[in-house]
Amino acid sequence: MTAVKDNIKIKKPNALLYYGAASLFKIYYRLVYHHKVDKSAMAGIKPPYLVVANHSCWLDYIISSASMFPVRMNFVGAYNFFRSRLLKFVFTLLGVIPRHQYTSDIASIRQMKYCIDKGRAVALFPNGCLSNEGRPGGFAGPQIAKLIKFLNVPVIALKTDGGYLTRPRWSRKARYGRLETTIRPILTVSEIKSLSNAEIYQRILRALDFDDYKWQREKMMPYKGKNVAEGVEYVLYKCPKCQSEFTLRSNGVRVYCESCGNTVHMNRYLFFEPESDDTVYFDGIDKWYDFQKECLDKEIENPEFMLTAKTELKYAEPDKYGYQHQGYGTIKITRDAITYTGIVKGEEVELVFPMKNISMVPYAANEYIEVADKGQINRFVFEDRRQMMKWVMAVRQIRDKYYEEVTKNG
Numbered sequence: 001m002t003a004v005k006d007n008i009k010i011k012k013p014n015a016l017l018y019y020g021a022a023s024l025f026k027i028y029y030r031l032v033y034h035h036k037v038d039k040s041a042m043a044g045i046k047p048p049y050l051v052v053a054n055h056s057c058w059l060d061y062i063i064s065s066a067s068m069f070p071v072r073m074n075f076v077g078a079y080n081f082f083r084s085r086l087l088k089f090v091f092t093l094l095g096v097i098p099r100h101q102y103t104s105d106i107a108s109i110r111q112m113k114y115c116i117d118k119g120r121a122v123a124l125f126p127n128g129c130l131s132n133e134g135r136p137g138g139f140a141g142p143q144i145a146k147l148i149k150f151l152n153v154p155v156i157a158l159k160t161d162g163g164y165l166t167r168p169r170w171s172r173k174a175r176y177g178r179l180e181t182t183i184r185p186i187l188t189v190s191e192i193k194s195l196s197n198a199e200i201y202q203r204i205l206r207a208l209d210f211d212d213y214k215w216q217r218e219k220m221m222p223y224k225g226k227n228v229a230e231g232v233e234y235v236l237y238k239c240p241k242c243q244s245e246f247t248l249r250s251n252g253v254r255v256y257c258e259s260c261g262n263t264v265h266m267n268r269y270l271f272f273e274p275e276s277d278d279t280v281y282f283d284g285i286d287k288w289y290d291f292q293k294e295c296l297d298k299e300i301e302n303p304e305f306m307l308t309a310k311t312e313l314k315y316a317e318p319d320k321y322g323y324q325h326q327g328y329g330t331i332k333i334t335r336d337a338i339t340y341t342g343i344v345k346g347e348e349v350e351l352v353f354p355m356k357n358i359s360m361v362p363y364a365a366n367e368y369i370e371v372a373d374k375g376q377i378n379r380f381v382f383e384d385r386r387q388m389m390k391w392v393m394a395v396r397q398i399r400d401k402y403y404e405e406v407t408k409n410g
Helices: 015-032 060-068 079-083 085-093 106-117 143-151 189-194 197-208 212-219 285-300 385-408
Strands: 035-038 049-053 073-078 097-099 121-124 155-161 179-187 248-251 254-257 263-266 272-274 307-315 324-333 337-344 347-354 368-373 376-382
Touching (some): 015 035, 049 060, 060 179, 073 106, 079 085, 079 097, 097 106, 106 143, 347 368, 368 385, 376 385
Parallel strands (some): 049 121, 049 155, 073 121
Antiparallel strands (some): 155 179, 248 254, 324 337
């Protein structure tokens, strides 16, 4: 458990920086992304309150700030951001509350309470991680209800549709089409007192549920952008025609399998179209992702299930910014644990991370996955980075199965 830092008092976001940036982004997003905000339900509602938002893309902090303008919010952000000297400086000016992930961070909770007691708005993303396929990724879990009861202020839901389509985690470029944000109160103080933790949790889940491809199938809004399919192989790893894995490649709007030549093109609505009559494909990333999930479920059913990969290990050393190289080795995942065997600071070691202790594996497309252990973030950079999505999916599916079995067994 992280030590409590009672002496830290988070300031209100710097007015000049916050208002300047938020107002510019509000105009820019309205003109370029056709951003539409509906906050009619917020009439007469003023801070203090807690804002919970869905987390679909890299732009969510900006979208939320622009949508809530002129309200200045103290965002809760991962402590990892503060390992960058520049981001630490900027986030401190913006009053971001640092939170250690994957652990009960009492200090960040008290800082949230401090901001609420000062009459401010606090904003967080309960999903915890970005979406892989246009639907919710991880989630904070039922403990979000305990936080809400502790803060004891109204809860506001901020949900954006189209965020994943605009800037998915696997793409380095934005697409320009449509963003729609709805802001509304979902819990009053009296409801917070009367509802159970489970009821509060379910209300949060329902309020932040999103499905960008379902939304797009209804809207069919055209999106503009260059090379809109490039990078998709860091989310889609399995060819539906020959069943080969890690053989997909992207180039411009084209996605093809190096093993069998199966090819699709991404159209202006961000759906796939076949290149030839014998192409085997799914029209959206969501359905392709579901296909991978079904195949992986069958693999995980085997008690001997195992994946291995060559990797570099990094982690943050005390009093240093960034993540430092520790060594190279092999990482393995089974239904029981993730195990790293290799070099750490010149010595051969074996690091074992029991699966029951892993809630999720954060993932930066084409960069790394992270595994937490007692507050330390271990960053693994795979030799073949296209393998990482299968690991991210495997951890979640094993975790869900493990907890389901625990529930059934009482």
